[in-house]
Amino acid sequence: MADMADRILHRFNFAERIVHWVVGVTFVLLLATGLAFAYPALFWLTALLGGGPSARVLHPWVGVLFGIGMGFMIAIWIRDMFLSDVDWRWLRAMRAYATRDSANVPPAGKYNAGQKMFFWFQGLLAVVFVVSGVPLWFPEFFGSGLLQWMRLAHYLATLGGGLLLIVHVYLGTIAYPGTARAMIDGTVTARWARHHHPGWHEEQTRP
Amino acid sequence: MADTLSIRRVSATPDAYIPISALRSAGPSYAKLVDIGACIGCKGCEVACKEWNDLGVEPTANFGSYQSHKDLSPKTWLLMRFNEVEVDGNLNWLIKKDACLHCEDPGCLFACPAPGAIVQYTNGIVDFNQENCIGCQYCVTGCPFDIPRFDVHTRKVSKCNMCVDRVEAGLEPACVKTCPTNAISWGSKDDMLALADQKVETLNARGYDNAAVYNPAGVGGTHMMYVVPHGDRLADYSLPSDPTASPTPMTALGFLKRIGAYLMGFGVLGVVGHFLRYGPERLEEHEDHEPRGDTGAAA
Numbered sequence: 001m002a003d004m005a006d007r008i009l010h011r012f013n014f015a016e017r018i019v020h021w022v023v024g025v026t027f028v029l030l031l032a033t034g035l036a037f038a039y040p041a042l043f044w045l046t047a048l049l050g051g052g053p054s055a056r057v058l059h060p061w062v063g064v065l066f067g068i069g070m071g072f073m074i075a076i077w078i079r080d081m082f083l084s085d086v087d088w089r090w091l092r093a094m095r096a097y098a099t100r101d102s103a104n105v106p107p108a109g110k111y112n113a114g115q116k117m118f119f120w121f122q123g124l125l126a127v128v129f130v131v132s133g134v135p136l137w138f139p140e141f142f143g144s145g146l147l148q149w150m151r152l153a154h155y156l157a158t159l160g161g162g163l164l165l166i167v168h169v170y171l172g173t174i175a176y177p178g179t180a181r182a183m184i185d186g187t188v189t190a191r192w193a194r195h196h197h198p199g200w201h202e203e204q205t206r207p
Numbered sequence: 208m209a210d211t212l213s214i215r216r217v218s219a220t221p222d223a224y225i226p227i228s229a230l231r232s233a234g235p236s237y238a239k240l241v242d243i244g245a246c247i248g249c250k251g252c253e254v255a256c257k258e259w260n261d262l263g264v265e266p267t268a269n270f271g272s273y274q275s276h277k278d279l280s281p282k283t284w285l286l287m288r289f290n291e292v293e294v295d296g297n298l299n300w301l302i303k304k305d306a307c308l309h310c311e312d313p314g315c316l317f318a319c320p321a322p323g324a325i326v327q328y329t330n331g332i333v334d335f336n337q338e339n340c341i342g343c344q345y346c347v348t349g350c351p352f353d354i355p356r357f358d359v360h361t362r363k364v365s366k367c368n369m370c371v372d373r374v375e376a377g378l379e380p381a382c383v384k385t386c387p388t389n390a391i392s393w394g395s396k397d398d399m400l401a402l403a404d405q406k407v408e409t410l411n412a413r414g415y416d417n418a419a420v421y422n423p424a425g426v427g428g429t430h431m432m433y434v435v436p437h438g439d440r441l442a443d444y445s446l447p448s449d450p451t452a453s454p455t456p457m458t459a460l461g462f463l464k465r466i467g468a469y470l471m472g473f474g475v476l477g478v479v480g481h482f483l484r485y486g487p488e489r490l491e492e493h494e495d496h497e498p499r500g501d502t503g504a505a506a
């Protein structure tokens with residue numbers, strides 16, 4: 001059994017990892033500089049993009065990369081992200097999932113329902129970011145009233161994206177050892193898959 | 208006069224962080240009073256502003272108005288607007304000295320994310336410090352009077368600074384000094400308010416029943432005030448009748464940012480707490496367990 005459990009399964013191909021990290025790196029830069037513009041106490045974070053004035057110039061361009069990355073991410077993953085019946089049961093068992101009560105967590109496929117919801121929320125937020133970000137990039141073409149509402153929308157998206165990211169990074173790294181490698185060299189162990197994504201594990205190991 | 212440049216507010220800087228200068232006793236609060244009825248439209252003030260602030264000439268063309276330029280610009284901080292309006296069957300020039308009003312509650316400063324890019328002195332002057340400006344133009348969005356102008360080349364904004372360098376030295380602003388009809392007065396805010404009331408009375412006596420002082424409460428009053436002969440026609444002067452320094456979305460944003468800071472802080476604490484409670488999920492411990500749930504049901 002042990003050698004079975006240590007078998008390596010391929011989870012994400014090279015293209016998927018590139019897309020994920022373009023989105024990941026650009027989003028973290030955007031979050032840091034965006035929070036710098038929102039909170040004077042964090043203004044020093046503009047240093048990540050070369051200081052205040054240059055952060056103001058680069059933030060929208062990094063946003064363009066993020067938008068393109070999100071476009072690809074949605075295109076390549078959307079097929080796998082629709083919720084199945086098991087997923088709805090999974091969502092209702094979220095408490096068991098959070099408290100590591102594995103026995104009561106319905107079995108997930110390639111992605112569990114939490115990951116799928118994360119995908120949909122990030123997709124929605126990306127749209128809000130882009131739609132509200134463009135006027136803020138070129139304020140000379142828009143009225144003050146509209147721009148003020150766009151600042152509000154942009155901030156709300158930041159808050160949502162920030163909160164989601166905290167959980168996403170936690171679960172993808174220290175909470176579940178063996179997960180981060182899925183996004184680094186693209187592989188996971190069969191044991192990891194059997195525990196976290198039994199449905200997918202079965203598909204992958206079916207003779 | 209030494210304390211005229213005590214600081215009252217600094218953009219993106221909590222009041223508590225403003226150093227000693229703010230602890231000094233507040234100096235006099237100044238105001239400029241523009242008596243639109245006494246203005247003959249000579250534009251001497253525009254020239255004086257250009258000269259003192261070394262703003263240079265901006266070529267213009269005739270566009271069917273007595274006005275010199277169409278709009279304010281990074282190099283034109285003062286523009287006499289000539290609105291041609293019919294009042295009681297007669298053509299009137301409703302002139303507006305368009306420049307920063309130096310609001311008591313400056314919407315530009317409240318909107319600015321860059322520490323120190325906008326400063327309000329205790330004397331009432333609101334000044335931009337270009338070296339701290341990041342060029343986001345939020346101040347343009349925050350100003351209810353559409354005053355700050357963005358320079359696409361330097362990526363900085365600028366506007367009238369009330370000749371802060373002259374005021375600091377005990378002089379009146381250049382436009383005040385140059386006006387040949389004394390349509391622009393300069394003094395303490397209290398004196399100017401008293402003078403404004405006097406001027407309104409005079410106008411009333413001359414039949415301008417709607418003459419009014421423009422010192423809008425929505426921005427806490429201003430340090431450039433107008434005496435408007437036709438106080439019932441503010442829109443014709445291009446003066447907003449109800450300007451505000453804290454429009455609804457900005458108030459909501461301020462509130463949400465506070466809540467958001469807590470949420471994000473608790474979010475981080477939450478995952479740290481979860482980690483301390485549950486630790487990393489080690490799969491070896493599940494070695495003897497069956498995989499969870501009924502895998503066959505996984506879609």
Ligand code: HEM
Pocket residue numbers: 011020023024025027028111114115116118119122165168169172173179180181182183
């Ligand atoms: C920089 C911090 C980030 C880290 C460390 C990280 C890590 C990971 C890991 C390890 C996975 C694989 C999960 C699995 O195999 O099931 C993953 C998947 C994913 N990541 Fe990230 N990621 C980061 C940022 C982002 C950002 C900013 C976004 C989107 C805005 C994002 C979107 C996704 C999505 C949609 C998936 C697939 C579904 C899921 O696993 O939730 N990631 N990430």
Ligand code: SF4
Pocket residue numbers: 306307308309310313314315316333349350351352353354355366
């Ligand atoms: S008029 Fe506009 S630029 Fe001048 S102080 Fe008021 S808000 Fe700021």
Ligand code: SF4
Pocket residue numbers: 218315318319320321324325335339340341342343344345346347363364
């Ligand atoms: S453009 Fe400059 S002064 Fe205006 S809000 Fe942005 S940083 Fe502040």
